[in-house]
Amino acid sequence: MANFVSLSEAVSANLNDGDTVAFEGFTHLIPYAAVHEVIRQGHTDLTLMRLTPDLAYDQLVGMGRVKKMIFSYVGNPGVGLLRRVRDAVENGWPRQIEIEEHSHAGMANAYEAGAAGLPFAVFRGYLGAELKRVNPNIRSVTCPFTGEELAAVPALRPDVTFIHAQKANRRGDVLIEGIVGVQKEAVLAAKRSVVTVEEVVEDFDDVHPNACVLPGWTVTSICHLPGGAHPSYAHGYYIRDNATYLEWDGISADRERFQAWMQEHVLEAKPEIFAKRVAEMESAA
Amino acid sequence: MANFVSLSEAVSANLNDGDTVAFEGFTHLIPYAAVHEVIRQGHTDLTLMRLTPDLAYDQLVGMGRVKKMIFSYVGNPGVGLLRRVRDAVENGWPRQIEIEEHSHAGMANAYEAGAAGLPFAVFRGYLGAELKRVNPNIRSVTCPFTGEELAAVPALRPDVTFIHAQKANRRGDVLIEGIVGVQKEAVLAAKRSVVTVEEVVEDFDDVHPNACVLPGWTVTSICHLPGGAHPSYAHGYYIRDNATYLEWDGISADRERFQAWMQEHVLEAKPEIFAKRVAEMESAA
């Protein structure tokens, strides 16, 4: 059953150096506050997985905390490349990182298989794609009825998944609305999970019966952390801070500027800052 | 794009003798009005599929319209056995029927694979179960990563799927709420689909963003048919007519009583009768 704790407690109770970790979120509801707390606590040698590593993973990689990254699209959405990841892959700065690269279909199916307790996922993919050549985890199975050869990838099973969600109720059930991405799968596939939420409400009596809800007994720790998805957004709470995504391109272009920014905005900051950061972004919706 | 037609037109435009047909619904939202219209129009030699063939399939089998049935639980839910199906399987009355039997997990995964455009589904199932011996469509595949042997079944791809849903909007989008069963999968897996609905509304602006909605371009025909799920129920409209399920045990126990009942309540009836049948069952919810 989920326990309600501070973000600091949740990170130290659930994450260990060397863990395989997913901070999931598909443009929407990216758990930035959790990523920053992990950076502050000094965790390192992490294997990160995510379909769309964005600024959050650029920051973890740039701070040298990442041993390996499993991903399908490593960009700054709508802006361009991730310059800290490029620096690590192209120049080994601040350290070499291993990469395991898939397509979105491959990653999404692999999380689905993880949530479903299967060892691998089957889908029609990678036809003619060169990723098959460079990723030994892309294999194939043959349909026992038609003989068609299909792609197979191992299930993703993180040690810990971090997500941000709109609401928890007092029993620890978690509600995710809007672009739900692969968050439900990433939590169900993981051994442990930490959910930061915008709001804690009494119950979900007014919620649609088929809404995306994670029952409290599927979640390890919940932290009430308004604004915890900034600069991404929380449907119904605040909009995406596109300006920050655009600015990141400049901040991350230079090693020293990046480090100074991380010092000021992450290492010397506290989780509570996130509520202030979204104050200007709050949506009437 | 879905067209709005009468049930009579929808059935004659979409169904042919010998077709493979799913009338799906998991206790909730069973498309009885459509089944009765199919019986009236005389369609026969059908291959029926459904996880939970209930009274509807008992009626189709008892009327001799069924060549083969693919299923996982052939009972009268909460009451007992299906006596017309028993008579067909045990005594060949009114005709022999072929059966292909799965578990719910097998059927659900097979519809999922059909919706996903895959030739087969993989899951961990039928371990030690004797259905493997009697159903040649239960095979296996080996995980290319762990070597685990998993169950494989062919995807279900009906020629036509019939479902009942709560609402359509003017553009032909369909909303299903509550116990959603495998209806979305059964429609997406099918070549053609017919949806009877309780209500046609202007738009779905007030509907939850992650509700179970079938866009109009995925549906072939829509029929406004209030009460069309009786004696099952429509969440938010009317409750289950449990008394009818209990009564069916007696009606179906005797061939002549069954035939007389079908004559009066199906062959000589019209689709409009369903609205009257649920008038007493209407829920304040």
Add this chain to the structure above:
Amino acid sequence: MSKLDFTPDEMMTIAAARALKNDDVCFVGIGAPSAACNVARLSHAPDITLIYESGTIGTAPDVLPLSIGDGELCETAVTTVSVPEMFRYWLQGGRVTIGFLGAAQLDRFGNINTTVIGDYDHPKTRMPGGGGAPEIASSCGEIFITCKQSLRTMVEKIDFFTSFGHGDGGDAREKLGITTKGPSLLITDLAVWNTDPVSKEFVVSSLHPGVSREDVQATCGWAVRYADDMDVTPPPTANELKVLRDLKARTKAAHGGAKKEKAA
């Protein structure tokens, strides 16, 4: 049996309910298991998570459902998911601690038949089939079974292996690569049976009040074994009986009445 102020059926349901814990996640079969699971929820295990295969997770019905997909299961659930998701993420995902099944035909190793009496291709009686049971039997942490004793139900050899229990006993599950515990408890109207840790056959661990060993053997098709330290099942408490009878009364009023009484 001596005259008691509860029926064997009530004792069965209450004994079955007692086996469930507050933190269990229980996949509920319809019929006897459903009554036991809801009595547990309404008495000592208020936070138990009940899952029905219709997709309803964490449901808390006020009356017993007639089917596994009654509307109240959805209305009171924490969330309702599609049936493919139910079988993939929730059952196969290994999240369910207890699968609670009934049985039309059962052997001493907890193998269940709900498919056919007689030969599969030419059955004497065609029963409903497996539904969710074949994968409930292999995917849940352990399996509880409840049924009334009779020579027709509890047989030496079942006609069809719908759901695998312990096969022919011993390490039969391991040999098939099944990692879950399988049937560990059988609650009948006469006794509570545990599973022998080595042979994996059911062994009576307690007789219900007023039940004799002869009663048990007379309604069981295999040679009954008894535990060394046999108990008498504690009789239902006043509160347990009240919870069960109130539930049954609400259920009867809701399902059995005239149509007009049923409208919400």
Add this chain to the structure above:
Amino acid sequence: MSKLDFTPDEMMTIAAARALKNDDVCFVGIGAPSAACNVARLSHAPDITLIYESGTIGTAPDVLPLSIGDGELCETAVTTVSVPEMFRYWLQGGRVTIGFLGAAQLDRFGNINTTVIGDYDHPKTRMPGGGGAPEIASSCGEIFITCKQSLRTMVEKIDFFTSFGHGDGGDAREKLGITTKGPSLLITDLAVWNTDPVSKEFVVSSLHPGVSREDVQATCGWAVRYADDMDVTPPPTANELKVLRDLKARTKAAHGGAKKEKAA
């Protein structure tokens, strides 16, 4: 190029928009494809179904999204599904008629590289990678590609096959068991290119107004082929330009302004 009252970029977007039909179901890549698809929707194809890989189906944003998961895509969608469902039921399910992609590096057969410049293990430039594109390229009915011409983009040989087009031409797709049509149209800032039905290489079918064959070859790394019946692309109509410019202006106001202007 002669002086025109529209830019090459505008001509590209409008020519790309024209290729879409009202009953298309289009899987929209971000950037240039997104502009073209929304211009189509706001002009001649009001009922077109636009799908973004974030799970938004039938979306109708008022401004262009900066990312494929902007909030407005969900708010205006017919429905929003999970990403696994998007790739399984909707893309792999074969429901999408057009996949509209951009390209960082492209060859004459419509093979696309968005992964690396240089060697995969020691890249000169690490680009974002495939995202949804590898399966968009094989699962959609056909593929439209749009990009600005340059010698860096349109190359004789791409460094990495992120998304398979027609391989080395001819029946390369069939040989791999791919049943969809693949790249059938390329719209650049200078020309419209169709796919030769036999060789499967891109062939210029119309030059945009004021563009010469020399302009096209100067910005293309392979030897350009021209159709026998070459056309000039009809210039943007006043309405097309207005739709595009209004959309861009709304987008700029929404994304580019000061923070306080962005609050809804």
